[in-house]
Amino acid sequence: MKVKEVRVSYQNRPHAANPIRDALQTLTGGGSVSVEIESDDGLVGRGGSSFGRIDGAPRTLAVLIEEILAPKVVGRDAEQIPAIIESLKVETEYHGTEGLATFGISAIDVALWDLLGKAHGVPTYQLWGAYRDRVPAYAMVGWSNWTIDQLRGQCAAAVEQGFHGVKMKVGAPTLEEDVERIEAVRKEVGPDIKLMVDANQALTLTEALRRGHVFQELGVGWFEEPLRADDFEGYAELTQRLRLPIAAGENLYSARQFREFFERRCCDIVQPDLRRAGGPTEIRAIGALAGAFGVPYASHGGGPAALSLLLCVPTAIFLETGLRSSADGFPRLENGYALAPQGAGFEWE
Template sequence: MKITKVDVSVTSEPKRHPVRDAIQWLDRDGQVRVQIHTDAGVTGASSTYFGREQSSPMILATLIEQQLTPALIGDDPVLIRGIRAKLRRLTDYQGTAGLSTIGISAIDQALWDLQGKALGVPVWQLLGAQRMTIPTYAMVGWLELDVAGLERVSARAMEQGFRGVKVKVGGGPLSEDLQRVAAVRRVIGDDADLMVDANQAFDYAEALRRGRAYDDLGCRWLEEPLPADDTLGHIRLAEKLDLQIATGENRYGQQAFRDLIAGGGVGVVQPDLRRAGGVTDCHEIGLLAAGFNVSYASHGGGAHIHVLAALPNTIYVESGLLPDNSPITLTDGCYPLPDQPGLSGWND
């Protein structure tokens, strides 16, 4: 089987319901879709959410279409890691981390989708699944919501069967954070997990101060308390806090996680499927973390559920609320694994 053609398309439109975290509004939905065709008639596809700016998806699509995909033509799509190595060499001069990695991730996901479809099985079977269901929490606590709005969405998450909720923090003073977190705790009860996410908003001193306060409210973890690349800061912070540090969504490739994990700077590693490099790198990061007894929870859901199924240290898949027309219900706070061939996910 050989790759014969790669199609790349984009969409970019305003979000119907913009959301806000501590550092930004997320107000556009940009998507880049990649389709890899073969001489056997099997096609693999991926869809990558990318960019708040209208032009961002087109910039990524141009890199994929003009630089990456010409190197794929004639390759055997089974050789996923070989293709990854080739694309890393190709982009080394310009810097593989960043935009190039997101493009490589889009191709990686399409290749895994192609393998699953060629064999007629979901990708979690190819990776060697350890479980048939994945525990899930709801990321519902965006900062544009007032306290009453937070209470409503948190209650809805509990009604839908989620094991817990995550709340954004760091958009205002600590007193505001504590009011919002306490309100959610009252709604979800003492037994549900409650996570907080600062989106890199703090310096070390403020992260330490607020982390201790969040810990007093019984939070499960503090996510992205510091700038993503501050490995030493994360290690220092983890030494001072009992509250677990969760981070990783803004790191690029497996090597960016090595010193963070080995140094004890993360208690819950959270790669992003796009930035980490796709299914291949996320699976490798998860196994690296498992070797250090570090838990793994995805940033985002969708196709990431296949990786989560295959890791021994999985604790959570991130999700939004289930839509009214959802084809599934949660059982014991867990998503079932998808049964379609390829890389589909329930909450794509």
């Protein structure tokens, strides 16, 4: 099965009237890039990437894929996915593979694995070998720009939909503000719902330690990305000094960076991002490393591809997603667990 054509399109999202915000930035809209890879027998695999901000990013990435990556994919054996992905890393090494190049490689990787699953007529995770057919799911529903009443309402909606965990943003100008919001959510959802907090790299080590000690007394489930992503030394110290589990990894690139992160004991829970980590091929290696180091694994972001990977990681503990759009929307929940996708490739149904 040969790759016949790679098609790329992009779309910008209109700016929201009240854009969501975390402690680091306002996510004004950005947009998305879609990739279709057609084989010589007419099958089509689909992948893509998204941006929460930077209006020019979707068009820029689309050009990078069309002019640099796609020519290296057309004509290749579509079943030799790791070889294709490695060649794209080599092709982008001169100007740097991290950043936009990795976003593009990830989108192609998703499309190739989607194509291969469809070629075999099975969900892609069945090609990898799964540890489970479901994984616990939580809803990220706690943006910083929401009032306390809005925050409580969104968390209550997540519980009503069947989620057994919720996550909210912290890193407000004062610790007191963070505490007020955490206590309001805990009162709303009750003691049995797992509550996680995310500071989006906004804190210093000293402040992260100060707030972390308070958060752990409030029964928080984990403290996500309190420091800059590249502060490995700070993460190692924070993980050692806090009882509260530290979750991080969404802004790391490649299995090599994750290997160092694990070796230095920089986190209690690792959270690869499908776009930045390098796509399913690279995340499978990261998942194997997490298993070897005994580090619990939770996705950053959701979708059928992220869920499919979680099913195949030995230490997987949580899928991140948002509120479900409908009773039939992704993910299908049963007793707080997201059930495995049923369609061929990464198709939800």
